[in-house]
Amino acid sequence: GSSGFRVVPMDGKGFGVVAEKTFDAGDLVYQEAPLIMWNVEDATKTQLLNLVAAIAVLLSVFLLVAFNAVGFTPLPLAAAAAFALRRRELGMPEELQEQYEQLSSEEQDQLKGLSDCSSGEKTMMGILRTNGFSRGASSSSSTLLLCPVLARLNHSCSPNCQQSWDEESGQEKLYAMTKIQPGEELCITYCDLREPRDKRREVLRAKYGFLCSCPACCHTDIETSDARRTEIARLQENLAAAQPADGVEMAKRVLQLLDDEGVPDLMLRGLACTEAVRHCETLSDPQQARSWAEKAYDFFSKARGPTSEIAQDAKALDWALDSQMSDDSSRMSQLEVFTCHVPKPGEGRTSGRKKPEEFELLH
Numbered sequence: 001g002s003s004g005f006r007v008v009p010m011d012g013k014g015f016g017v018v019a020e021k022t023f024d025a026g027d028l029v030y031q032e033a034p035l036i037m038w039n040v041e042d043a044t045k046t047q048l049l050n051l052v053a054a055i056a057v058l059l060s061v062f063l064l065v066a067f068n069a070v071g072f073t074p075l076p077l078a079a080a081a082a083f084a085l086r087r088r089e090l091g092m093p094e095e096l097q098e099q100y101e102q103l104s105s106e107e108q109d110q111l112k113g114l115s116d117c118s119s120g121e122k123t124m125m126g127i128l129r130t131n132g133f134s135r136g137a138s139s140s141s142s143t144l145l146l147c148p149v150l151a152r153l154n155h156s157c158s159p160n161c162q163q164s165w166d167e168e169s170g171q172e173k174l175y176a177m178t179k180i181q182p183g184e185e186l187c188i189t190y191c192d193l194r195e196p197r198d199k200r201r202e203v204l205r206a207k208y209g210f211l212c213s214c215p216a217c218c219h220t221d222i223e224t225s226d227a228r229r230t231e232i233a234r235l236q237e238n239l240a241a242a243q244p245a246d247g248v249e250m251a252k253r254v255l256q257l258l259d260d261e262g263v264p265d266l267m268l269r270g271l272a273c274t275e276a277v278r279h280c281e282t283l284s285d286p287q288q289a290r291s292w293a294e295k296a297y298d299f300f301s302k303a304r305g306p307t308s309e310i311a312q313d314a315k316a317l318d319w320a321l322d323s324q325m326s327d328d329s330s331r332m333s334q335l336e337v338f339t340c341h342v343p344k345p346g347e348g349r350t351s352g353r354k355k356p357e358e359f360e361l362l363h
């Protein structure tokens with residue numbers, strides 16, 4: 001309502017999020033602090049410890065029975081194992097259970113109401129896998145975030161929004177990537193959009209349990225669509241190592257293909273522009289380099305906000321190039337600074353949906 005969107009039942013998709021007002025590309029649609037932040041790696045360690053405790057208890061029971069050595073039974077170990085084996089609500093691992101118990105009962109209900117795409121009984125782990133975002137841009141991030149409102153965003157292969165984790169505010173943010181009209185559904189991507197349709201469908205089916213029939217998947221000329229997406233992936237892969245003059249043309253081609261394919265992905269666009277900056281540098285064409293740096297800033301500031309690190313880096317790069325037009329000294333260092341913060345293409349949403357190991361929404 002007051003946020004400019006509403007969570008409503010959608011045909012064949014459970015709930016979804018629909019715009020109630022107009023959004024422009026780059027508008028911050030919503031930001032939400034996660035109710036759960038769950039680190040998969042820490043949890044694995046705890047599971048291991050629990051396993052050790054359980055083995056220890058079995059061993060002590062064995063000692064007890066075998067030698068009737070009641071007096072030597074390691075009671076602390078038995079206690080640890082009992083702790084490890086206690087029943088957990090909704091089958092949650094301990095850390096998750098602890099965080100869950102800190103929440104108010106309304107918040108708990110909110111989480112329990114989220115969808116679980118795994119078959120069988122609903123579990124908190126299933127809810128986390130279906131709805132969790134991975135923290136940070138990296139697909140290797142092992143922390144899953146559960147945000148009950150943003151969890152209602154459905155998937156599209158030409159999404160109009162993009163979510164990202166903002167470490168500074170501790171919030172997951174949703175930006176509009178295109179102009180969005182009232183009544184339009186807000187969608188993000190759960191998968192790598194540069195894959196062909198059948199591959200995307202396979203991933204979405206396996207991780208999220210649905211057959212994608214978004215407009216891009218129902219494209220009448222799916223071969224052309226697949227060819228474009230495959231070419232985008234190939235160009236991006238070869239962009240950095242290309243000959244400078246080719247590299248600039250390849251960056252232009254990436255932007256053109258994204259337009260043709262109706263994929264507004266502003267991060268992919270921004271990344272292509274930063275490669276073009278580098279190539280123009282090599283070609284000693286600071287004017288062109290600046291114009292690409294400006295484009296990169298524009299894309300990144302719409303995708304992540306103008307004060308985001310990646311947008312600020314692009315701006316700093318533009319300034320460095322500007323001063324380089326009269327003084328050559330500061331530029332390399334700026335380019336290096338920038339490189340550090342740029343995520344690799346394809347690192348995005350799900351991980352949950354990236355498998356906890358792989359893409360950003362967990363979705």
Ligand SMILES: C[S@@+](CC[C@H](N)C(=O)[O-])C[C@H]1O[C@@H](n2cnc3c(N)ncnc32)[C@H](O)[C@@H]1O
Nearest residue numbers: 013014015115117131151152153154155208210
């Ligand atoms: C993170 S939830 C999204 C919100 C969900 N629709 C709900 O009702 O809470 C992910 C689940 O939504 C459904 N979903 C998401 N995008 C979809 C789409 N494009 N078509 C059909 N179902 C979709 C799938 O069941 C998926 O497992």
